[in-house]
Amino acid sequence: ESTPAAPSQPKVRSKGLDVASLWNEEKSKRKASAAFVVIGHVDHGKSTLMGRLLLDTGAVSQRDIDKYKKQATELGKASFALAWVMDTGSEERERGVTVDIAQHYFSTDNVDFTILDAPGHRDFVPNMIGGASMADLAVLVVDANQLESGMKGQTREHILLAHAVGLQKLVVAVNKLDSTTPAWDQEIFRSVSAEVLKLLKQTGFTEENVAVIPCSGLSGENVAKAPAASSGAAWVSKEHPTLLQQLEKFAPHLTSIDTVKKPLRLQIADVFRGGITNPLSIAGRIKSGNVQVGDSVTIQPSGETATIKGIEVSGEGRDWTVSDDIPTLHLVDIEPQHLRSGDVVCSSQKPVKVVKNITAKVQALDSLLPQRVDIHVGRLHVPGGISHLVATEDARGETLKKKPRIVKAGQRAVIRLALDDGVPLEDGDRIVLRTDGSTIAAGRIEAISL
Ligand code: GDP
Numbered sequence: 001e002s003t004p005a006a007p008s009q010p011k012v013r014s015k016g017l018d019v020a021s022l023w024n025e026e027k028s029k030r031k032a033s034a035a036f037v038v039i040g041h042v043d044h045g046k047s048t049l050m051g052r053l054l055l056d057t058g059a060v061s062q063r064d065i066d067k068y069k070k071q072a073t074e075l076g077k078a079s080f081a082l083a084w085v086m087d088t089g090s091e092e093r094e095r096g097v098t099v100d101i102a103q104h105y106f107s108t109d110n111v112d113f114t115i116l117d118a119p120g121h122r123d124f125v126p127n128m129i130g131g132a133s134m135a136d137l138a139v140l141v142v143d144a145n146q147l148e149s150g151m152k153g154q155t156r157e158h159i160l161l162a163h164a165v166g167l168q169k170l171v172v173a174v175n176k177l178d179s180t181t182p183a184w185d186q187e188i189f190r191s192v193s194a195e196v197l198k199l200l201k202q203t204g205f206t207e208e209n210v211a212v213i214p215c216s217g218l219s220g221e222n223v224a225k226a227p228a229a230s231s232g233a234a235w236v237s238k239e240h241p242t243l244l245q246q247l248e249k250f251a252p253h254l255t256s257i258d259t260v261k262k263p264l265r266l267q268i269a270d271v272f273r274g275g276i277t278n279p280l281s282i283a284g285r286i287k288s289g290n291v292q293v294g295d296s297v298t299i300q301p302s303g304e305t306a307t308i309k310g311i312e313v314s315g316e317g318r319d320w321t322v323s324d325d326i327p328t329l330h331l332v333d334i335e336p337q338h339l340r341s342g343d344v345v346c347s348s349q350k351p352v353k354v355v356k357n358i359t360a361k362v363q364a365l366d367s368l369l370p371q372r373v374d375i376h377v378g379r380l381h382v383p384g385g386i387s388h389l390v391a392t393e394d395a396r397g398e399t400l401k402k403k404p405r406i407v408k409a410g411q412r413a414v415i416r417l418a419l420d421d422g423v424p425l426e427d428g429d430r431i432v433l434r435t436d437g438s439t440i441a442a443g444r445i446e447a448i449s450l
Contacts, residue, residue, distance in 0.1 A: 365442065
């Protein structure tokens with residue numbers, strides 16, 4: 001496709017705001033915010049549960065759900081009405097484009113939440129790594145009737161990846177308890193909880209950062225509302241908060257003024273083209289710094305500059321946005337081919353470096369040799385190779401063996417990676433290494449070189 005020459009845009013001017021000071025003044029008045037990713041095996045009820053959260057917090061109206069129900073019934077899939085809220089992301093509906101990481105918003109009196117949802121594509125895992133990298137916490141959905149499949153395959157891999165990208169807090173929703181035999185069977189809940197907890201601990205999650213909540217997305221019991229005292233689910237409220245209450249408990253608000261003042265870094269999660277008022281937009285989470293309308297920014301690795309024409313956070317227009325926000329930025333003065341998911345929007349004064357060689361400290365999940373790997377850093381993935389096994393280390397970071405011939409599953413090691421292409425990365429970034437569709441190591445970048 002060829003894009004016709006863009007008509008000359010009216011110049012966007014910066015108001016020259018002192019964003020860090022504005023944010024500092026406003027932050028005590030702002031609600032806490034938290035973004036979470038939804039993970040778990042297909043069909044365990046992720047979309048239905050999220051649809052329920054959106055409905056019961058008023059983010060989606062009963063009228064919308066009734067409309068979906070009618071459409072779903074006509075297709076003989078009435079039980080999917082709530083799930084449809086998620087299947088068509090808000091961005092998709094508004095912009096008529098597909099997205100890799102859909103965002104949905106809901107609020108309580110205390111917290112503004114963003115759901116990050118990587119719809120089940122062919123390319124699900126890279127998207128899931130991308131979504132999880134932007135999240136503060138994860139919600140793992142497990143079907144109470146599927147103890148077996150729940151503990152294998154996708155559930156196991158998603159837990160591993162959530163941990164690998166650095167997520168520490170996780171809420172397990174033991175779902176579909178309305179349909180156990182008997183309904184709301186406490187024994188079933190207990191055995192599923194025990195199995196999931198075991199798996200989470202093996203992966204490295206600590207008990208204080210994990211909560212297990214019994215619920216039913218379909219009936220709505222213990223999602224945003226406690227079950228009726230008369231129902232078989234009465235035991236639930238005696239021992240457990242609702243899913244929503246638990247999410248509020250785990251919701252952090254970590255942004256510090258130091259981070260807000262650092263150079264801008266935003267890894268692009270999605271690029272949107274072809275909008276009528278905003279032909280070119282990107283979305284992602286701000287890792288550090290701040291940005292305002294009118295700013296000129298640099299996109300890496302292309303090194304091209306762009307001007308910020310507009311900013312939206314949680315679907316609302318803003319003059320500025322800071323670290324930890326997940327804005328959509330409308331851009332002008334740049335050609336679309338310079339913007340791809342995984343690229344980094346950064347300060348033009350201090351752009352992120354484009355690197356081809358990295359040293360990383362990793363935990364091996366499978367044996368590592370000098371070999372080809374796919375390197376994932378958030379939304380970015382690039383092929384490359386393990387060029388050196390530098391050393392294996394013990395848990396305190398003391399060297400066990402220099403230049404080992406192999407790193408065995410479970411060991412910690414320092415390794416060097418040579419990437420096929422230059423990509424924008426920094427010290428401290430979390431990396432995940434995969435080959436042939438399985439995750440073989442995860443860790444952090446220790447050093448970079450061109
Ligand atoms: P996903 O693939 O994990 O997003 O799962 P969906 O939300 O699409 O649900 C898969 C199927 O499970 C659908 O038929 C849902 O109606 C059904 N389902 C989801 N949640 C519940 C629940 O809490 N109870 C019961 N009984 N069925 C549910």
